[in-house]
Amino acid sequence: MQGNRDSFSSRFGVIAAAAGSAIGLGNIWRFPYVLGENGGGAFFLMYLFFIVLIGIPLMLTEMTLGRSAQRNAYGTFKFLAPKTGWPAVGIMGVAAAFLILSFYSAVAGWTLEYTLQAVKNGFTGKTPVELNAMYNDFVSGSVWPVVWMLIFLFLTAAIVVAGVQKGIEKYTKILMPVLLVIIIILDIRAITLPGAGEGLDFLFKPDFSKLSANTVLEALGQAFFSLSLGMGTIITYGSYINRKERLMSTAASVSLADTLIAVLAGVAIFPAVFAFNIEPDAGPKLVFITLPNIFQQMPGGYFFALLFFVLLVIAALTSSISLLEVIVAYFTEELKISRKKATWLSGATVGVLGVLSALSYGPLKDNTLFDKTAFDLFDYVSSNILLPFGGLLITIFAGYILKKAAVKDGVEGESGHEKLFKVYYFIIKFLAPVAIAFVFLNSLGILKF
Numbered sequence: 001m002q003g004n005r006d007s008f009s010s011r012f013g014v015i016a017a018a019a020g021s022a023i024g025l026g027n028i029w030r031f032p033y034v035l036g037e038n039g040g041g042a043f044f045l046m047y048l049f050f051i052v053l054i055g056i057p058l059m060l061t062e063m064t065l066g067r068s069a070q071r072n073a074y075g076t077f078k079f080l081a082p083k084t085g086w087p088a089v090g091i092m093g094v095a096a097a098f099l100i101l102s103f104y105s106a107v108a109g110w111t112l113e114y115t116l117q118a119v120k121n122g123f124t125g126k127t128p129v130e131l132n133a134m135y136n137d138f139v140s141g142s143v144w145p146v147v148w149m150l151i152f153l154f155l156t157a158a159i160v161v162a163g164v165q166k167g168i169e170k171y172t173k174i175l176m177p178v179l180l181v182i183i184i185i186l187d188i189r190a191i192t193l194p195g196a197g198e199g200l201d202f203l204f205k206p207d208f209s210k211l212s213a214n215t216v217l218e219a220l221g222q223a224f225f226s227l228s229l230g231m232g233t234i235i236t237y238g239s240y241i242n243r244k245e246r247l248m249s250t251a252a253s254v255s256l257a258d259t260l261i262a263v264l265a266g267v268a269i270f271p272a273v274f275a276f277n278i279e280p281d282a283g284p285k286l287v288f289i290t291l292p293n294i295f296q297q298m299p300g301g302y303f304f305a306l307l308f309f310v311l312l313v314i315a316a317l318t319s320s321i322s323l324l325e326v327i328v329a330y331f332t333e334e335l336k337i338s339r340k341k342a343t344w345l346s347g348a349t350v351g352v353l354g355v356l357s358a359l360s361y362g363p364l365k366d367n368t369l370f371d372k373t374a375f376d377l378f379d380y381v382s383s384n385i386l387l388p389f390g391g392l393l394i395t396i397f398a399g400y401i402l403k404k405a406a407v408k409d410g411v412e413g414e415s416g417h418e419k420l421f422k423v424y425y426f427i428i429k430f431l432a433p434v435a436i437a438f439v440f441l442n443s444l445g446i447l448k449f
């Protein structure tokens, strides 16, 4: 055990922080647009399948590893499997954190701009076409997307500098429940819009002809991204959890809360997509061109728009701090750099990558690699490759490298549940790695099923 490490102070604090990491732009911005691009209901079913089969057990595994080692993602592997190549999984996680944080901050910057627009009553009276133009004008600019991205990154770093209890835990505890309430209010408005049924059908009625190898990989990637899995974020947070905590129920609650918010976001968005004739496959702009239309159609729209975007910024913040924490925990514990220095240095590095992301819809839109802008490339590589691959390695590590007794002790801490452990262990040893490997091979075209 390492001495005087910071930690979470209460059970609610742990759940709020892990749920804070999981719930973010991934649920409200990414989930609806990726689902829209991948044909709707069938994607949704695949996504749910992956959450239950792989997501929850993997979240439990990551929490367990972190709690057992009480170290950052890299240090956890080094401690549990000294003198092996396994710590490389931790390094891969740190690399993924840089990539994700860079495009995440760019999108979070857009939410800051939309918050300002909400303050200025900037949506009122605009038609769906005008709202679309407003979005395009903004993201194609070369100044504001960058400025907002940097402001967001600065806020993230300012919280991370303050440390685990006084920074991360304090904020997430209050803000997550408020977010839930506001989305439910939005849902009520959305499902009472004329034509809402079509949107709900799109979301919930699976059309399996829409499933392709790539769709399945996208669903897996989205499940990982949304639950913050495969890159050591939950290992890092797990290292701040004490042995009294019942990890099984924590992992399940966090995953369920995350899924609930994604579904509620889908229910808010798709009825409106169809009611206002927006294309469901509009891509990353989907939320930004859809929701302002709903706000206009509801009493108190000004107030709700403002509240929603403020909360979206906050949801993004509670996730971005977990991403930065992966990097900072690594720098402080392994490279012995002070927390302050580590935070500002890594923040600045992310800022540079963030500029590439933030300009990807403007001046850099034609600078592509593999046909993808920096923004798309960072997103695709991290969500669809690094996270599932990291997840695959983590399941193999827990299933084959660690001794079963050590995993059992790690999962259970001071309280055990025999039967559930058996189910969990079977999944982590056999089902999850095989499923992830299948999806990979399938998307590479090596294996067809």
Ligand code: PFF
Pocket: 021, 022, 023, 024, 025, 026, 027, 100, 224, 225, 226, 227, 228, 229, 231, 233, 319, 320, 322, 323
């Ligand atoms: N889970 C976050 C979201 O859904 O917005 C994003 C994220 C955070 C991904 C942390 C990965 C991560 F490690």
